[in-house]
Amino acid sequence: xxxETTATLAExxxxxxxxxxxxxxxxxxxxxxxxxxxxxxxLEVQRGxxxxxxxxxGAGKTTLFNLLTGFDQPGQGTWSFDGRPIAGKSGAxxxxxxxxxxxxxxxxxxxxTVLQNMLLATPHHPGERFWLSWLPFTWRAHERAxxxxxxxxxxxxxxxAKRDDYAGSLSGxxxxxxxxxxxxxTDPTMIMLDEPMAGVNPALVQSLLGHVQAxxxxxxxxxxxxHDMHAVRHISDWVVVMAEGRxxxxxxxxxxxxxxxxxxxYLGAHHDTDLGDDALLDPAMLARLESEEEKR
Ligand SMILES: Nc1ncnc2c1ncn2[C@@H]1O[C@H](COP(=O)(O)OP(=O)(O)OP(=O)(O)O)[C@@H](O)[C@H]1O
Numbered sequence: 001x002x003x004e005t006t007a008t009l010a011e012x013x014x015x016x017x018x019x020x021x022x023x024x025x026x027x028x029x030x031x032x033x034x035x036x037x038x039x040x041x042x043l044e045v046q047r048g049x050x051x052x053x054x055x056x057x058g059a060g061k062t063t064l065f066n067l068l069t070g071f072d073q074p075g076q077g078t079w080s081f082d083g084r085p086i087a088g089k090s091g092a093x094x095x096x097x098x099x100x101x102x103x104x105x106x107x108x109x110x111x112x113t114v115l116q117n118m119l120l121a122t123p124h125h126p127g128e129r130f131w132l133s134w135l136p137f138t139w140r141a142h143e144r145a146x147x148x149x150x151x152x153x154x155x156x157x158x159x160x161a162k163r164d165d166y167a168g169s170l171s172g173x174x175x176x177x178x179x180x181x182x183x184x185x186t187d188p189t190m191i192m193l194d195e196p197m198a199g200v201n202p203a204l205v206q207s208l209l210g211h212v213q214a215x216x217x218x219x220x221x222x223x224x225x226x227h228d229m230h231a232v233r234h235i236s237d238w239v240v241v242m243a244e245g246r247x248x249x250x251x252x253x254x255x256x257x258x259x260x261x262x263x264x265x266y267l268g269a270h271h272d273t274d275l276g277d278d279a280l281l282d283p284a285m286l287a288r289l290e291s292e293e294e295k296r
Contacts (some may be wrong), residue, residue: 014249021044022046023221037245043247050212052239054229065101099189103179103194118185154181171202174204237256
């Protein structure tokens with residue numbers, strides 16, 4: 001079942017200061033030709049809570065994600081993570097600073113085993129440092145430690161039995177778990193999940209949501225982009241809504257998803273968008289799906 005954060009939350013106002021911000025974004029703009037994809041004045045993400053980033057297709061969510069994690073560069077703007085400015089840093093240095101994003105399993109990664117996928121995500125792989133790669137002892141000790149860590153994380157996600165299977169043979173939900181597991185190899189402070197529920201069988205959704213909440217309960221900050229509004233309503237502590245590049249609303253899910261500005265933003269793009277209704281999350285059904293998943 002859903003658990004809630006124990007953190008004190010901010011005022012549900014766009015750009016509101018947060019009690020303990022881990023990420024602070026200022027004046028970030030990204031244009032593609034004549035089109036402004038992202039135009040965020042001020043946004044703070046609170047440490048230790050689950051924040052969902054939602055909005056209609058083309059709202060700029062992925063572009064903002066790419067900018068913040070160093071995989072794209074803005075025309076202008078600054079942002080800081082954990083008190084340090086990180087605008088302009090590469091994806092690798094952002095990850096080293098503790099902000100890690102998940103990636104969808106590519107074709108190349110699908111041809112590697114689950115364990116190999118995990119080991120590729122190992123930080124400070126000695127092979128990256130030329131002089132260390134000459135020392136077989138350092139190499140082997142590092143590999144053993146990385147493998148032990150990978151297996152521990154795989155066990156947590158119930159993927160340990162799949163360690164030698166090709167990642168490409170995993171189900172949609174198991175792939176999402178592997179993406180999360182890979183990100184944890186670097187011991188992040190903040191994890192950014194790109195559509196964690198996309199392509200996930202309903203029977204696995206609850207288990208995935210539980211894993212995301214567990215990360216938050218261990219003190220990690222979670223920011224995720226998601227189209228599944230039931231999942232957003234169910235696990236987010238805070239929701240940030242984007243439309244046409246801007247943040248148009250933010251606040252707790254219960255209030256923000258019935259905010260007229262949010263409904264308008266969605267209705268402008270999709271007349272049939274369902275912003276998630278808790279009545280549809282039948283607790284008995286969820287419990288049954290969860291126990292079926294446990295038995296598998
Ligand atoms: N590399 C690019 N070149 C040109 N335009 C781009 C590029 N990347 C994104 N855009 C445009 O920027 C806008 C924002 O796109 P973005 O993918 O960030 O939206 P989104 O909110 O993530 O949408 P979705 O929910 O559909 O993934 C869109 O109009 C998109 O077409």
